[in-house]
Amino acid sequence: MSIVSLFELPPEILELKKKVREFAEKEIRPLVPEIEKKNKIPDELIEKIYNPPNAFQATSFPKEYGGKGMGVLGFTAIAEEIAYFNGACGILVEIGELSGSSILFGTENQKKEFLPKLTQEGKIFAFAMTEPHCGSDAAAITTTAEADGDEYVINGRKWYISFADEAQYFVITAKTSPEKGARGISLFVAEKGPGVRLGKELIPMGLRGHRPFEVIFENCRVPKENLIGEEGRGLGYAVRTLHRCRISLAAGYLGLARAALDKAIEYAKERKAFGRSLYEFQAISFPIAEALADLEAARLLVYKAAWMYDKGENVAKESAMAKELASRVLLKAVDIAVTTLGGYGTIEDFDVERYYRDAKTWVFAQGTPEILKLTVSRSIFEPRRR
Numbered sequence: 001m002s003i004v005s006l007f008e009l010p011p012e013i014l015e016l017k018k019k020v021r022e023f024a025e026k027e028i029r030p031l032v033p034e035i036e037k038k039n040k041i042p043d044e045l046i047e048k049i050y051n052p053p054n055a056f057q058a059t060s061f062p063k064e065y066g067g068k069g070m071g072v073l074g075f076t077a078i079a080e081e082i083a084y085f086n087g088a089c090g091i092l093v094e095i096g097e098l099s100g101s102s103i104l105f106g107t108e109n110q111k112k113e114f115l116p117k118l119t120q121e122g123k124i125f126a127f128a129m130t131e132p133h134c135g136s137d138a139a140a141i142t143t144t145a146e147a148d149g150d151e152y153v154i155n156g157r158k159w160y161i162s163f164a165d166e167a168q169y170f171v172i173t174a175k176t177s178p179e180k181g182a183r184g185i186s187l188f189v190a191e192k193g194p195g196v197r198l199g200k201e202l203i204p205m206g207l208r209g210h211r212p213f214e215v216i217f218e219n220c221r222v223p224k225e226n227l228i229g230e231e232g233r234g235l236g237y238a239v240r241t242l243h244r245c246r247i248s249l250a251a252g253y254l255g256l257a258r259a260a261l262d263k264a265i266e267y268a269k270e271r272k273a274f275g276r277s278l279y280e281f282q283a284i285s286f287p288i289a290e291a292l293a294d295l296e297a298a299r300l301l302v303y304k305a306a307w308m309y310d311k312g313e314n315v316a317k318e319s320a321m322a323k324e325l326a327s328r329v330l331l332k333a334v335d336i337a338v339t340t341l342g343g344y345g346t347i348e349d350f351d352v353e354r355y356y357r358d359a360k361t362w363v364f365a366q367g368t369p370e371i372l373k374l375t376v377s378r379s380i381f382e383p384r385r386r
């Protein structure tokens with residue numbers, strides 16, 4: 001149990017948070033060494049996380065589309081709990097939130113068709129935006145989708161696509177009018193099948209088990225009904241989706257930071273040096289005290305952004321601030337944890353080594369810290385672009 005307190009959340013969210021914590025303690029924690037060793041979340045665990053009644057990836061979505069109707073605040077609360085136990089499982093639920101949130105920009109028919117597959121049938125929808133030559137510059141993609149009768153034909157290569165091997169569907173950005181630049185990008189749902197194949201498997205430094213791949217689309221035919229919303233508005237939908245999803249991602253960072261600090265505290269109490277407990281040295285206890293204050297401050301911002309989102313407010317600035325601050329808090333927390341454990345902190349049996357690798361890997365997802373600062377700066381200096 002963490003020493004970090006919670007401010008009051010609605011009772012149904014607190015209840016779910018507790019349930020998720022109990023689930024993670026029982027089902028995720030014992031499997032972490034296996035996930036690390038095999039770089040894979042066992043299929044049975046994926047099923048337990050994704051299938052009803054748990055279906056944690058369905059938390060935020062409206063009940064009419066099979067979700068739990070608990071909004072971004074509800075999902076934020078559980079994203080923090082899951083990441084406390086394992087970052088890769090955190091990404092697993094996060095890609096459901098990401099793909100499902102972008103489908104919310106679709107027509108009523110599309111929402112009714114695709115969302116229940118994610119929320120009720122446990123299908124995995126990967127999110128495919130990044131390409132080998134561009135990540136932050138999402139308008140520079142070269143993947144194309146050409147209209148051909150009742151279908152679009154998608155060609156291109158996507159890069160660093162989490163859980164691409166496990167996914168049954170991809171939400172993908174592609175250029176329908178390359179000459180229009182950012183305004184020529186559209187969003188599609190593509191089912192895994194003919195025309196979609198996995199390329200290189202990428203082996204990241206941390207978050208083992210989230211299995212990013214290169215994904216190659218070669219004359220992949222999707223029905224016109226799979227174009228989300230309107231042609232040419234795909235990048236706008238994707239960006240607004242990121243504004244929403246950065247909040248729960250930031251909550252994942254808080255969970256991981258909390259796990260690292262809990263380990264540091266435990267060790268500082270147990271370990272003796274020069275006849276004293278480690279925590280009696282202020283060089284050890286003060287950085288922990290400072291990091292806990294930072295963590296509490298970041299939590300307030302993250303949960304405030306979630307609350308604002310659910311009220312229908314524009315959170316472009318707040319979500320960027322929340323994720324950027326949470327990433328700094330996380331990197332500091334894991335550094336303190338490794339320092340507190342000294343040599344033990346660098347050995348794989350001691351968890352904090354994993355937290356350190358996971359943290360450095362995770363902060364680039366869904367907008368690097370620099371891109372988030374760019375978003376915040378623009379909202380200050382060029383507010384009309386907001």
Ligand SMILES: Cc1cc2nc3c(=O)[nH]c(=O)nc-3n(C[C@H](O)[C@H](O)[C@H](O)COP(=O)(O)OP(=O)(O)OC[C@H]3O[C@@H](n4cnc5c(N)ncnc54)[C@H](O)[C@@H]3O)c2cc1C
Nearest residue numbers: 127128129130134135136160161162361364365366368370
């Ligand atoms: C754990 C993880 C999971 C991911 N999962 C997915 C996924 O499922 N689907 C998907 O599509 N992508 C995924 N990604 C990819 C991710 O979206 C990209 O890594 C991210 O957008 C950054 O792009 P990049 O890595 O190409 O870096 P680049 O954009 O090439 O940037 C390289 C460096 O330059 C900096 N930089 C770039 N532009 C500027 C600027 N204007 N000002 C200042 N600094 C700048 C960046 O901050 C970064 O430090 C994942 C990444 C990670 C780490």
